Amino acid sequence: MKKNVLTIILLILAVIIAVGSVTVLGPCVHEDGSEAPCTETGRVILAVGILLAVLSVFLLSIKSPKTRMILFIITAVAALAGILIPGTLLPVCKMDTMHCRMVMQPTMIILFALALLASVCGTVAETRKSRKHRK
Amino acid sequence: MKRLSPVITNLTRKPGRTTALVLLTALLALTVFGGSIVILSLRGGLNSLENRLGADVIVVPSTAKSKTNLEQILLQGTTGYFYMDREKLDRILSTDGVESASPQLFLASLRASCCSVPVQVIGFDQDTDFTVRPWITESYSRILNKKEVAVGCRVSAGIGESIRIYGVNCPVVARLAETGTGLDTAVYCSQETLQLLLDAARDLGHDLKISGSSENVISAVYIKVRDGFDAQKVADDINIHIRKVEAVSTKSMLTGVSDSLKAVSGTITWLIAVLWILALVILFIVFAMMVNERRRELAVYRLLGMSRKMLSSMIMKESLLCSLTGALCGTALGAALVFPFTTLIEQSLKLPYLTPSAGIIVLCAGLALAITVISGSAASLRTAQKLSRVDPGTTLREGA
Numbered sequence: 001m002k003k004n005v006l007t008i009i010l011l012i013l014a015v016i017i018a019v020g021s022v023t024v025l026g027p028c029v030h031e032d033g034s035e036a037p038c039t040e041t042g043r044v045i046l047a048v049g050i051l052l053a054v055l056s057v058f059l060l061s062i063k064s065p066k067t068r069m070i071l072f073i074i075t076a077v078a079a080l081a082g083i084l085i086p087g088t089l090l091p092v093c094k095m096d097t098m099h100c101r102m103v104m105q106p107t108m109i110i111l112f113a114l115a116l117l118a119s120v121c122g123t124v125a126e127t128r129k130s131r132k133h134r135k
Numbered sequence: 136m137k138r139l140s141p142v143i144t145n146l147t148r149k150p151g152r153t154t155a156l157v158l159l160t161a162l163l164a165l166t167v168f169g170g171s172i173v174i175l176s177l178r179g180g181l182n183s184l185e186n187r188l189g190a191d192v193i194v195v196p197s198t199a200k201s202k203t204n205l206e207q208i209l210l211q212g213t214t215g216y217f218y219m220d221r222e223k224l225d226r227i228l229s230t231d232g233v234e235s236a237s238p239q240l241f242l243a244s245l246r247a248s249c250c251s252v253p254v255q256v257i258g259f260d261q262d263t264d265f266t267v268r269p270w271i272t273e274s275y276s277r278i279l280n281k282k283e284v285a286v287g288c289r290v291s292a293g294i295g296e297s298i299r300i301y302g303v304n305c306p307v308v309a310r311l312a313e314t315g316t317g318l319d320t321a322v323y324c325s326q327e328t329l330q331l332l333l334d335a336a337r338d339l340g341h342d343l344k345i346s347g348s349s350e351n352v353i354s355a356v357y358i359k360v361r362d363g364f365d366a367q368k369v370a371d372d373i374n375i376h377i378r379k380v381e382a383v384s385t386k387s388m389l390t391g392v393s394d395s396l397k398a399v400s401g402t403i404t405w406l407i408a409v410l411w412i413l414a415l416v417i418l419f420i421v422f423a424m425m426v427n428e429r430r431r432e433l434a435v436y437r438l439l440g441m442s443r444k445m446l447s448s449m450i451m452k453e454s455l456l457c458s459l460t461g462a463l464c465g466t467a468l469g470a471a472l473v474f475p476f477t478t479l480i481e482q483s484l485k486l487p488y489l490t491p492s493a494g495i496i497v498l499c500a501g502l503a504l505a506i507t508v509i510s511g512s513a514a515s516l517r518t519a520q521k522l523s524r525v526d527p528g529t530t531l532r533e534g535a
Contacts (some may be wrong), residue, residue: 095320096319096320097478102476102478103476107475108476110471123190
């Protein structure tokens with residue numbers, strides 16, 4: 001349990017990101033059903049959230065420090081991409097008062113930043129472990 | 136660092152206790168920093184609204200709860216439009232106590248090309264205006280030509296880009312400074328441009344409920360009252376003598392906003408006070424419990440040759456380090472919770488909200504850090520004194 005604390009945190013964050021992106025933390029919804037500029041961004045965030053969740057589940061089941069280190073690096077890259085997706089890599093609506101600008105963008109950036117922090121800590125911990133393993 | 140190493144070892148050896156202390160002090164810093172920034176932002180928003188309104192009385196048509204509509208447009212950026220005959224302007228100008236009056240025309244766009252939501256378009260008379268013009272002059276000194284628009288800071292259209300409103304392409308020539316009010320989400324243009332947009336909207340079949348030419352209508356009149364006259368009396372005079380209009384004294388409007396602001400500030404202050412008292416009580420209890428828990432450990436230190444002063448200083452350093460870490464985490468968390476969600480807070484409170492300058496934010500952070508560290512250290516002071524007086528012989532015999 002103690003060994004997997006970071007992975008569990010990562011899994012919880014990934015679930016919040018994935019579920020949030022299709023519920024309260026999702027993109028704007030137009031009354032007439034048409035797509036907002038941020039709709040596609042919301043879908044990509046959902047995909048990254050699912051990817052992070054799947055990687056976290058893998059991390060829970062794998063014991064080899066080297067493989068875990070590689071998985072943590074992949075989650076770190078995914079989390080970094082997640083930070084850049086809303087607003088930098090993909091568009092959000094242009095008005096500050098739109099839901100995607102008020103809620104989705106800042107919350108997702110914070111959640112992905114936390115996921116990045118957990119991944120970096122995990123990478124460092126697994127690197128130390130694999131070095132000890134070699135000795 | 137070498138001096139701190141036994142302190143750090145003590146703290147890392149008891150991760151549960153250390154985490155609890157850090158979390159408690161983080162909560163103290165979070166409430167002080169976050170709360171003070173929200174209160175200062177609300178005050179800044181009210182000051183900004185006072186400066187931006189610039190008029191003593193605003194006259195709007197009495198239909199469709201105009202006053203509420205106007206407040207919503209000014210404070211929350213809700214879009215709306217209402218119209219009255221232009222001849223009302225002449226009657227207002229002839230009212231006693233009116234020094235100058237300037238008309239404005241409102242129009243709510245359908246989804247403008249810049250945004251996926253309607254934006255409020257405000258047309259002002261460039262010859263007589265004394266409210267919008269000084270604000271626009273801060274970023275654009277020339278007169279707005281036909282079709283040219285200035286946009287509020289929350290409309291994401293850059294200078295040189297165009298906004299398409301009712302099929303008319305309007306080049307953006309200026310972006311205005313932030314006010315923290317609904318005015319930040321509006322688009323400003325000359326009355327000539329707005330009449331053009333009104334005609335374009337009517338051509339597209341949008342029912343604006345205007346009979347006759349768009350040149351003969353206005354939405355609001357901003358009035359400056361002559362020195363020596365009471366704004367409320369002038370407003371009452373207009374309400375009595377001119378039919379189908381409602382004159383609102385901006386002072387009464389601001390009093391309403393100020394009352395709401397006081398209520399919100401009061402709630403936040405109470406919340407901070409309650410949280411502080413709770414957290415401080417818990418801190419005192421935690422440190423009091425530490426006296427019993429660490430009695431034997433400190434007795435051994437005394438036997439190993441540490442003086443009372445050294446023991447007391449070690450405990451103080453431990454609590455100082457915990458408080459500082461907690462204060463830094465709490466302030467960082469406060470910043471992460473308040474600054475990215477400025478618009479959300481403003482929209483939820485439905486009050487003008489203007490984030491203070493960087494200097495004031497740094498000052499608030501410094502104060503939050505200092506207050507938290509001092510409180511944390513003060514809570515541990517009694518414990519440090521008690522523990523340093525531990526008699527090693529008696530304590531170790533008691534425990535045996």
